[in-house]
Amino acid sequence: MAKPTDIIKKKRAEAVSRIIGKGYLSSKRVYVGMATCEIAAGSKEVMEVFKNAVTKGGLTDVYLSQKGCAGRCNLEPTVEVIEVGKNPVRYGKINPEKAQQIIDKHLKKGEVIKEWVID
């Protein structure tokens, strides 16, 4: 019978291919913080904006996902954009309007909005 370590290896490979199947290799990945603290700060609304853009707004080649709290409570909600060939960009204190601008400027035109970047 297969050993637990073999089973887990297989499961891990399957998990990785499922993640890739969901578009992980897209040229852009966007992560929205979704913990109680982030949601209280308004991250649900921010997530909605990104979701809409991906499903209806013609934003293609973007992998959208949520993540837990990284600890930057005073800067929430946070949004992270990881792009091929570029350094990851983290935005802090994002609201729905700012989210829309991230979509229009950063994701569509590749212009990082420097004022909102967390260092």
Add this chain to the structure above:
Amino acid sequence: MSKKYIITICDGTGCIQKDNAAIRKILEQQLKEHNLTNDVRVNLSGCLGMCDKGPIVVINPGYTIYGNVTTNDIPEIVEEHIVKGKPLARLAIQEDHLYNRFFRIFGDAKFFGKQMRIALRNCGIIDPENIDDYLSLRGYEALAKVLTDMTPKQVIEEVKLSGLRGRGGAGFPTGVKWQITARAGSPNSPRSASDEKYVICNADEGDPGAFMDRSAIEGDPHTVLEGMIIGGYAIGAKQGIVYIRAEYPLAVRRLEKAIADAREHGFLGKNILGSDFSFDIDIRLGAGAFVCGEETALIRSIEGGRGMPRPRPPYPSVEGLFGKPTLINNVETWANIPVVILDSGKWFSTVGTERSKGTKVFALAGMVVNTGLIEVPMGTTLREIIYDIGGGIPNNKEFKAVQTGGPSGGCLPAKYLDTPVDYESLAKAGSIMGSGGMIVIDHDSCMVDIAKYFLEFTQNESCGKCTPCREGTKRMLDILIKITEGKGEMYDIENLERLGNMIKKASLCGLGQSAPNPVLSTILNFREEYEEHVKDKKCRAGVCKQLLTYEITDKCVGCGACKKVCPVVAITGTTKAKHIIDQNKCIKCGACFSKCKFDAIIKK
């Protein structure tokens, strides 16, 4: 070639210095030559925390890390790994450790610089509701390893070797607790000869302002479950319970989903991963009483009784839930377990200080620029936490004190800023590690008022079982209120000390035993502030309302705005002439102070 790859080049300061730009150039050339640009993506990352081995190149899927990469190595990497799918053993470094995973994304941010993430390693990185994310980062591999290669005894030895101590407050050595629980109930142990045992995760988190456990569960619920399953295997239990407060609905929802997903994958339930070990986990909701975080009260509450502590021994390890041996650990303690197993207890014991190993999560709050959740190696100083990670006090104000350990802890003044955070050093300085609350206080806060705030909390939360705690905290609170209202006498301070020490000695559980700490430590370190309240009837921070006087100065232009807002008509004066406040009528509400446009009213 059918597989697709992501190649991540580290672009942190360390690797930039070692000319990662050249590597990138050659890599992109090579990919073009092999016609791979559509199948392979090149990403950059922040510092990966391995600068000494830089430049670093990571290839995913697989998380193969190449270190000390030179431009000459690139053609070989592309040819072997990407084209032929065979990772290059020659350059690969064995750094598939679990800790500090956040470096891949956050490493370059100053806020994270002095941090080290073990318990929170996946928080803020993975989607907590997707078990695939957890699996892809070696999730449940520790469990598989334990089931394949380790006996329960070996697991316990590994945890003992790590030096891990309980993160729920008391800091009891985790491995020892596991060993006692594993041995309890065996035929040669006098008590409870049955083989039934339980594992409990304490997620009650009752300290005001604490949110470490909530964030840990919300950010990465599976690591807590994995820790518990390993614990169950080590002590021989079949059932685990997470006791979590109902006020944490999102954490509860994510836990429920995580448990369901884990069952579906066969990490929970009968014959886990095809082994003969079976284990399951349920959730019990607590109503949010502080005392229910105390282990015996918590157990009582799960059994359906009123959450009241009982005397120990017997400890839960010997006689716990339904009288059976029970292993109870804190959320953060559990979250460390998979790392102890995969990165080894020996590695774990290299982090931290002589007697406090690993890291500690703190909820940094109060007067610091960067409030938030942090995880630092034990032994990091308070100064590093507050100034380097926390970014110092806002508006360049001066540091006054730091409160650690919540309502059971104490306040430390500036002279203790270089104290390393570990169980012993904090206790020696007069506070405690506690579960991880850390509140920074500046000169706008009154220490007597802060002591009063915490005592109000514990006094309210006392379960009432024993008199010193129930009555004693009430009397202490009465005295504190008297002092903040300017009615205190010098003997009140001594009475507080006497009462406090008595309550500490005579109370049954940790709540009563630690309730006086905020008061006693502020008297010890800020006695002059207490004396000012009593002797001079002054509160230097201007917080204790009853001790304030509002006065109108010569700046007054006689506009009459203050007169209109005063709710008790204490202000008199004719238009265009200086107004006066009748101190006997004044209720110190401050309405006039905030109304005056000419800064003519002062607070003393």
